[in-house]
Amino acid sequence: MGRVVLVTGAGRQLTARFIRRVQRDGDIDRLIAVDVQPPAHQLGSAEFIAADIRQPAIGRLLAEHHVDTVVHMDVNGTPIGPRGSRTSVKETNVIGTMQLLGACQKAPSVRRLVVKSSTNVYGSAPRDPAVFVESTVAKALPSGGFAKDAVEVEGYVRGFARRRPDVSVTVLRFANILGPTADTPLAEYFKLPVLPTVFGYDPRLQFVHEDDAVEVLALASGEPRRGSYSAGTFNIAGGGVLLLSQCARRLGRPTAPMLLPAIRWAGSALRAVGVTDFSPEQIRLLTHGRVVRTSQMREMLGFTPMFTTAEAFGDFAGSQPPGLLPPRTLAGAVDRLQEAVRHG
Template sequence: MDATHAGKRGLRVAVTGASGDFGKLLMPLLEQDPAVASVLVLDVARPEGSKVDYHRVDLTRHDAESELTEALSEQPVDVLYHLAFSYGAMRNGSLAHELEVAGTINVLAAAGRVKLPRLVVPSLTAVYGARGQHPALLREEAQLWGCPQSRFVTDKVQVEGQVRAFRERNPDTRVLVLRFAPVLGPSVDNPASRMLKRSVVPTLLGFDPLWQAIHEEDAARALHLALRAEASGEFNIVGQGVLPLSGLIRQAGSRPLPLPGPLYRAALHALEAVGAAGAAGLPIALLDYIHYSWVADGEQAESALGFIPIHHARDAAAALRRS
């Protein structure tokens, strides 16, 4: 039974990663949605909410698949939001990889066993990579070049491959992958928000790539729209307009500091050597994204999901001043 045909009993929604950035954005909307009867939270921490039915599940454990299968089998589930991905600062890359890649294997295996009607997974427009050869607008069918030097991006590309293979094996499950531009706002914590919160943001001298951003309120609406959308596939979720990186930095209340490439790298390496890479706001591995433009086309999300962003990229960046 799809989420659009749950009948009078109301929708039963399952969520992994309810305590993460995307989970915190989505959960209040599910609580407020009168069509949602209950929210099965599969997580290591219990969130607040009158509709919450909590099952403690650690996706990195060897028995996570069986625990997920059992929890999803107790009552019919109309949709699963798999949101258990790391966006905050995390020094243990192996643990993040285990959560995202191995955790997704467990989630998909359980979803296949219970014949889940609908699956929603967030991703990033960063999976397209940042390259000088990119077209002006990146559409969903574009190759996912990723960023080989970045575990953060590489894991997302790998997860997308897992989800694509799941969709091919399970044609009766409606699968939606939402590729978000950098999400900015008072309550999110990700590489872009940490970079833009710095009082001074190092940039590359001679380069000012175009960036997109999406306000956290728009990101939450896009997630909620996926609950009922008669669509499947990948969708770029972007805010209104684009800005050069320097403009985005200024809108966030910061100041860009253009540095020659060798000096920029030397500065980040020095901070990394003393254990302060986060202080620079941008890992060295993500340097391509302040070198080249990466602009995704949001037309398909509008036509298929009905998603129209309310906020401009400059509003999303300005929201960081209040965080």
């Protein structure tokens, strides 16, 4: 029997792109895409099955179709559509992962598991190392939001790997995914007309282009390349870093520096109107930043991104409407302010 691949989170735009991408390789005999509701995006020749991974029925699906590879992409920070909620997202991230892994544990046909995770698992704290590696233990574990979900998901994945050592398990920790169609919490933040920032901080940020995210998922879920190691945990990010101030300048967005109490209030107001997931962990990222090392991605997984962090952000910025200020005007104003500060 040939390869049978099941992909979760088919309702997401990025998942639909991944599904269409792996079909081009021609080494999958059957591709099953699952989600609660029919996707709005094309899935090519994949077979869509309406299924809720939070329910035990997902186990019957694995057994009936003799699935050998599971690509778990239903781990996200934003809901789908206006009816979605943070509660439903958390249930899918955490409860859904528990049910899916329990089903995989009982399915003897499963031989490979790929999980879409996030560098959010490292948190963001003032005494963090300058660069995180895959083995780094967070100084302070995330206390809420998507970051906490990702930590819990990875904990369940490690438990599954211990119980099923015969299964090849790959965890891809993505930096913030950006691109013209990205729907991540940070993408929503950058779409605001004025960017709330934490007074006195200019964090370092990393991004991965959505095209690179699709390609590395295809690599991890395919047959291992000669000399590469597809099992394990890998940081995924484009080379280089950007400061938050540089991002604002490239977007032409003015910033609104706030003290922490004020920005927490602003975050609550934004969440109340459904603008963005401005969770405490998001605020910590915009305070302390986060940078990861990607040497294992290149040397062990054998993947080199097509886009640097700056290029990924540039492609995202180019897809957005003009900011309130022309980028050159904003950049000049910021440069003059910084020069004035330096010279007292």
